[in-house]
Amino acid sequence: MTALSLGRGCPEPAFSSAGPGRVRGYLHGIKHVACASTVAVLVIGLSVASLTRADAPRRPTLESIGDQVMCLCGCVATINHCPHRDCATVAEMRPVIAQEIAAGKDETTILQDLAIRYGVQVLAAPPAHGFSLTAWILPSIGLLAGLSFVVAVARRWRKPRPALASVPDKALDPKLLAAVEEEIKASRMTTRD
Amino acid sequence: MNQLGTVGLIAALAFAAYAVVAGAIGGKLRSSRLTTSAERAALSFFVMLTLAVAALEYLILTNNFHNAYVAEHSNRDLQTFYKVAALWAGQEGSLLFWTWLLSIYSALAILLNRHKNRQLMPYVVAVLMGTGVFFSSLVLFIANPFQELSLTTAAGTQAFTPPDGNGLNPVLQYHSMVIHPPMLYLGYVGMVVPFAFAMGALITRQLGDNWIRTTRRWTMVPWALLGLGILLGGNWAYAVLGWGGYWAWDPVENASLLPWLSGTAFLHSVMIQEKRGMLKVWNVVLVITTFFLSIFGTFLTRSGIVSSVHAFAQSSIGPFFSVFLCIILFFSVTLLFLRLDHLKSENKLDSLVSRESGFLFNNWILLALVFAVLWGTLFPLISKAVQGVTVTVSAPFFNKTAIPIGLLLLFLTGAGPLLAWRKTSFQSLKRNFIVPLIVAGVFGVFLLVEGVRHFYALMTLCLSVFVAVCVLGEFWKGARTRMKTGGENFAQAIYNLTMRNTRRYGGYVVHLGIVLLFIGFAGLAFKAKAKALMQEGDLLRVNNYLLRCDGLTNGDTPNYAYSRALITVTKDGRAFASMHPEKRFYKASQETTSYVSIHPTLSEDLYVVLSGLDEDTGKAVIEVFVNPLVVWVWIGGVVVFLGTLLALFPSRVEREMAEIRRTQDIAVSASDAG
Numbered sequence: 001m002t003a004l005s006l007g008r009g010c011p012e013p014a015f016s017s018a019g020p021g022r023v024r025g026y027l028h029g030i031k032h033v034a035c036a037s038t039v040a041v042l043v044i045g046l047s048v049a050s051l052t053r054a055d056a057p058r059r060p061t062l063e064s065i066g067d068q069v070m071c072l073c074g075c076v077a078t079i080n081h082c083p084h085r086d087c088a089t090v091a092e093m094r095p096v097i098a099q100e101i102a103a104g105k106d107e108t109t110i111l112q113d114l115a116i117r118y119g120v121q122v123l124a125a126p127p128a129h130g131f132s133l134t135a136w137i138l139p140s141i142g143l144l145a146g147l148s149f150v151v152a153v154a155r156r157w158r159k160p161r162p163a164l165a166s167v168p169d170k171a172l173d174p175k176l177l178a179a180v181e182e183e184i185k186a187s188r189m190t191t192r193d
Numbered sequence: 194m195n196q197l198g199t200v201g202l203i204a205a206l207a208f209a210a211y212a213v214v215a216g217a218i219g220g221k222l223r224s225s226r227l228t229t230s231a232e233r234a235a236l237s238f239f240v241m242l243t244l245a246v247a248a249l250e251y252l253i254l255t256n257n258f259h260n261a262y263v264a265e266h267s268n269r270d271l272q273t274f275y276k277v278a279a280l281w282a283g284q285e286g287s288l289l290f291w292t293w294l295l296s297i298y299s300a301l302a303i304l305l306n307r308h309k310n311r312q313l314m315p316y317v318v319a320v321l322m323g324t325g326v327f328f329s330s331l332v333l334f335i336a337n338p339f340q341e342l343s344l345t346t347a348a349g350t351q352a353f354t355p356p357d358g359n360g361l362n363p364v365l366q367y368h369s370m371v372i373h374p375p376m377l378y379l380g381y382v383g384m385v386v387p388f389a390f391a392m393g394a395l396i397t398r399q400l401g402d403n404w405i406r407t408t409r410r411w412t413m414v415p416w417a418l419l420g421l422g423i424l425l426g427g428n429w430a431y432a433v434l435g436w437g438g439y440w441a442w443d444p445v446e447n448a449s450l451l452p453w454l455s456g457t458a459f460l461h462s463v464m465i466q467e468k469r470g471m472l473k474v475w476n477v478v479l480v481i482t483t484f485f486l487s488i489f490g491t492f493l494t495r496s497g498i499v500s501s502v503h504a505f506a507q508s509s510i511g512p513f514f515s516v517f518l519c520i521i522l523f524f525s526v527t528l529l530f531l532r533l534d535h536l537k538s539e540n541k542l543d544s545l546v547s548r549e550s551g552f553l554f555n556n557w558i559l560l561a562l563v564f565a566v567l568w569g570t571l572f573p574l575i576s577k578a579v580q581g582v583t584v585t586v587s588a589p590f591f592n593k594t595a596i597p598i599g600l601l602l603l604f605l606t607g608a609g610p611l612l613a614w615r616k617t618s619f620q621s622l623k624r625n626f627i628v629p630l631i632v633a634g635v636f637g638v639f640l641l642v643e644g645v646r647h648f649y650a651l652m653t654l655c656l657s658v659f660v661a662v663c664v665l666g667e668f669w670k671g672a673r674t675r676m677k678t679g680g681e682n683f684a685q686a687i688y689n690l691t692m693r694n695t696r697r698y699g700g701y702v703v704h705l706g707i708v709l710l711f712i713g714f715a716g717l718a719f720k721a722k723a724k725a726l727m728q729e730g731d732l733l734r735v736n737n738y739l740l741r742c743d744g745l746t747n748g749d750t751p752n753y754a755y756s757r758a759l760i761t762v763t764k765d766g767r768a769f770a771s772m773h774p775e776k777r778f779y780k781a782s783q784e785t786t787s788y789v790s791i792h793p794t795l796s797e798d799l800y801v802v803l804s805g806l807d808e809d810t811g812k813a814v815i816e817v818f819v820n821p822l823v824v825w826v827w828i829g830g831v832v833v834f835l836g837t838l839l840a841l842f843p844s845r846v847e848r849e850m851a852e853i854r855r856t857q858d859i860a861v862s863a864s865d866a867g
Contacts, residue, residue, distance in 0.1 A: 063722065070585050076443070078587065081436035086805060121583050125590035126572065131580045135572045139565035139594045146564075150557045154550055157471070157542040 060107040065097050068107075068124045069114055078124055093118075194248050195260055198339040201245035202289075205296070206329040208238040212322035220315030220396065228315040232303045235318050238325055239296035246293045249286060249338050253279050259354040262286055262338040268360035268781035270751035275361050278371040282361050284495065284510075285338035287374065291491065292328040294375075294382040299325065302386050302411070310407060313393035320389035327517050335510055360781025363753070367433050373425035377449060380419020381487040384452055386411040387459075388484035388525075391477050395528045400535045402467065405476065409463050410841060412483070416456040417837035423449050424830035435787035435802040437722065437818035439826065442591035444499040447570045448490035451563055455483040458559040461552050461609075468614060469549060470539030474529070475556070477536065481525045486563075488518055499573060544616035551609040558602045565594045596649055600656060603711050606704045607660030610667055628666065633659035650718035657708045657715070664701045664708070671698075692845050699840025706836055709829030716797070716822025724804075726812040727758070735817045738799060739763045740772075745806075745813050753777045755788075758803045758813045762792070774803040774815070797821040 066080035073089040075082050082090050096117070100110040114122050126132035212234035219227030249262070253276050258264040266282045281287040299321040306314055332338070344353035364370075387408040394404035426446065427439035440446060459479035465472045493499060496511030542549055569586045576584045611625040637655040645651050672686035681689060691698040723735040727742040734740075743759040760772040775788035792799040800818040807814055 068589050070587065077436065077441070081434075081438075081441070086808070121585050124585055124587040125593070126576070126584040126586055132576065132584055135569065135576075135584070135586060135590065136594070138568055139561070139598075142564040142568070143561040143598065146557045146561050150553050154542055154545055154553055157538065158545065 060101050060105070060110055062094065062097055062101065065101070065107065065110055066094070068111060069093065069097070070122055070124050072118060072122060194252050194257065195339040195341055198245045198248035198252075199333075199337070201241045201248060202329060202333045202337070202339070205238050205241035205245065205292075206326065206333055208234045208241060209322040209325035209329055212238065213319045213326060216315040216317075216319030216322065220312075220319065223312075225311075228311075228318070231315060231318045231322075235296075235299050235303055235322055235325075238322065238329075239300040242289075242293045242296045242329070245289060245339075246280070249289060250277065250280055253277075256358070258356070258358050259341055259352060260338075261340040261342050264342060264355055264358045266358070266361055268358040268752075270781070271361055271366075272752070274368075274371060275366050278365070278374075279361050281374045281378070282365055283338075285332070285336040285340075287378075288328065288336050288495075288510075289332050289338050290375075291378055291382060292325065292332055294378050295321070295325055295328060295385060298383055298386055302389070306407070310390070310393075310403060312397050312399055313390060313404060316393035316396045317386075317389040320392045321385060324385050324389075327513075331510060331513060335513065357781065360752075360779060363777065363779040363782060363784045363786040364433050366752075366779075366786075367429055369425045369429045369432070373422055373429055375422075376418050376425055377422030380415045380417075380422050380449075381452065381491055383411070383415025383418065384456065384484045384487040386415075387480050391480040392525065392528060395477065395532045398532065398535050400473065400532065405463055405466050408480065409460070409467075412456055412459055412463075412480075413837055413841055416453065416460060417834050417841075419449065419453050419456070420830065420837075421834050423453060424827065424834075428827060431823070432789055432791065433786065435789050435804070435816075437720065437800055437802075437816075437820060438717070439823070442569075442588045442595075444570045445490075445494050447566050447591075448486075448493040451567060452483050452486040452490060454559050454563045454566075455479055455486055458556045458563075459483060461555050461559075465549050465552050471542075471549065472552075473536040473538060474533065477529055479556075481521075481529070482563075485518065485521055485525075488514065488521065492518065493570075499570065546612065546617045546622065548609070548612045548614045548617075551605065551612045555602070555605050555609055558598060558605060562595060562598045562602065565598060566591065569594065599711075600649070600652055603653070603656045603660060603707070606707050607656070607663035610701065610704070611663055625663075625666075629659045629662040632662045647718040650715045653711050653715040657712050660704065660708045664704050667701055668698070691839070694846065695842045695844040696840050699836050699838070699842070702836030702839055703833050704836075706829045706832030706834075709825045709832055711829075713822050713824070713826030713829055716820065716825070719821045721819040722817065724814070724816045726807050726810060727815045728810075728812045731812075733815065733817060736819050737765050738769065738817070738819065739766075740801070740815070740817060742813065742815070752781070753779045756803065756806065756813075758801075758815060760790070760801055760815070762799060770799065772799070772801045774801045776803045776805060793824045795824055798823045 063080065067078055069079050071077055071079045071082040071087060071089050071093070073082060073087050075087070079090045079093055093114075097110065097114070100113055105113070111123060115127065120127060120132075126135040128136050212231045215227050215231035215234060218224070219231055249260075251257075252260045252263050253267050254273070256263070256267070256269050262283060262285050263279075266286065267276055267279045271279070279286065281290045299318070302317065302321065303314070306317070310317070342353045342355070343350050390404050390408045390411065394400050423446075426449065430441070431437075431439035459476060462472050462476055462479060466476050492511065492514035496514060498511055544550070569590050572586045573583050576582055607629065608626070611622075613621060633655045636658045637651065640651055640654060645654075668687060668690070671690040672683060675681050675686040675690055676683065679686070679689075721736050723733055725731070725733045727733060727740075729742055729744045731742045732739060733742075739762070741761045741763075743761055746757050746759065748755050748757065755775045755777045757773050757775045760774070762769045762772060770792040772790040772792060774790040776785060777788055778785050787802050787804065790801045798818075798820040800820055802816040802818075804814040804816050806812070
């Protein structure tokens, strides 16, 4: 009984005094530590990787900008993916981008310059200001609203807990209460032994 | 033959209209004669449309260019294989094909429910044929593929037959393009059956378990076919468009993804209704949403309201679709509101940490993804309406919004099956999650040590390992129990375990397929690209590949002329492959297209494109992509499809139950006769 309780994660392994019980307790602790460490390493490692990525200065290239700029020949593709051979629009836009990169401008500035020059539809993603900001915000709002809805629904549908806690003490038979407490005490003693 | 086709269409429309009326009245009056009559009319609808399709195929295969559709989409030198596919290459033909598939689904639904769901069937037939009326009217009056060419001169109008046709769009002349549209359409069209059953159940107030059990299988089939269609479309884009990718978040691609996502949500939430009698309203909403999105996808593809590289067949049918979509929405939502009292939940949630909650969260994420993709797809239109400026919403937007949601979904793919129905204890959570978390964590650290720094790729790969361990662990636990108790060996145990509950383990196989898909997606983060002008003897290095141009040859076939680059590839100094990308010039349509040369391996694809010839130097413009892990996307898609087939296969328990029922029926019949 004791072993079973400990093996299933009894919350009181420190009270165990028997040899095998103590070993199981240590193993149990080691398992906890291993699990926690792994999760911690995973979270920290991934966060560091993420931050490394975020902090790295983004040096624009013809390739990276080309993925974010639409070709305006009517092909509905970025200038990197325009299917037309010798597309005049791509031929015109690439040197412009190359000049901007050569001038040492960052990605945001280059994209802004291109939007001013060719119109906002040249950007493969809507700009994050004005009405276009809603394009970026609404999916997140939708996600959070959905989460709130799901949590609210789940709480509403949740079965009410057994109403024992709300029963006033005096409603219980004092003799029965004493007998139950006695039994709990006895069972604790047995477990520790 | 044109007249025969038109007659077929007229008869089909008449039968469909009659079936709607007879079905609705038959259901109202509970008249089995009228119901049977409606069913027979629906079967006749199928026969008449088959006649129309056969007529059009005959016209295409016999090069009858007097028919305007054949002259526009076929030519004499087109291979027979592609001539068959010309049926769905243009607006008129593809709408006819859509309607024909609807008639097939309707006929199957009727034949498979001859002795089941009898109260629902009149209304099911009415809804199916209501959709049939809409599509056959479109084909007959708006986009008729049986129009004949005529020439108007001063002397009057006379029949005209050009010597040859314009040919099939060159980019459609690719093998997966022959089966991609049928699969996609089978997916779109098939969603009408669950919708019809849902409406039938709402009208008759038969909202118990029967309709949901029937609907689940009728959703799984089109869901699997739609998924396969999307995959084949990706494969076509990858091999033909020549930009090195398979998914561009194009509006038409998004339109196909939307019903697949909402269908996925339904296939999960339906389990809660079956097991616990909960989420009844939600399931009806999902069925309506999925059907609505299927029609919306067709509308988006056909109407041209958004710009797309895939819009091969645009016309002015948009307003008709808008009206039909409004009718669907009004009819179904009104009916749903009227029946809310009959859709009350039979149970409550025992715990927030349970399989039921897992499905709720799964539905939340899937629907959030539907919303994000739909919002992004329609935002150019909304922006134009609100601020008068058309903005572009393309891959950079969708990658930023959809990928994080997709990762949450991937996590739930593994975590969901580990949660118990009703309530999952903390101990159980710990026991089930500890190994997958440790393995994923160790793998994450390994990737970091190996220098992987791309955040999303890292997360995707770690979560993929987590999910794979979770799912494989379920197989292992089940097999181990059988090995201990039944004395079976591992292979027997896995086989018997799976066949005992095909639905559950088929679902797990689908989840493994999703893992493989995500692994394939993660590979995109590491792609490499190079471009150069090359002539004989020139070298080009990409990663550890060295490409040598051995020359350029030109050739001619009856259908197209081509330029072919001969490229020899070595990898790490060893002979690797000989690749021959082509640039083709199709004579009939006077269009050029690339024929990409791909050398796939399990770790990465070498993808070589002959983009063209430099006008000044005459050198070949060669683009090379190294695309890691792409093959896992195709493998994953196939695994998802096979897993769905497995889940559709009746399990041993189901077959035993069916056998018992059959025996009981025979015994009852015998005693009645006695």
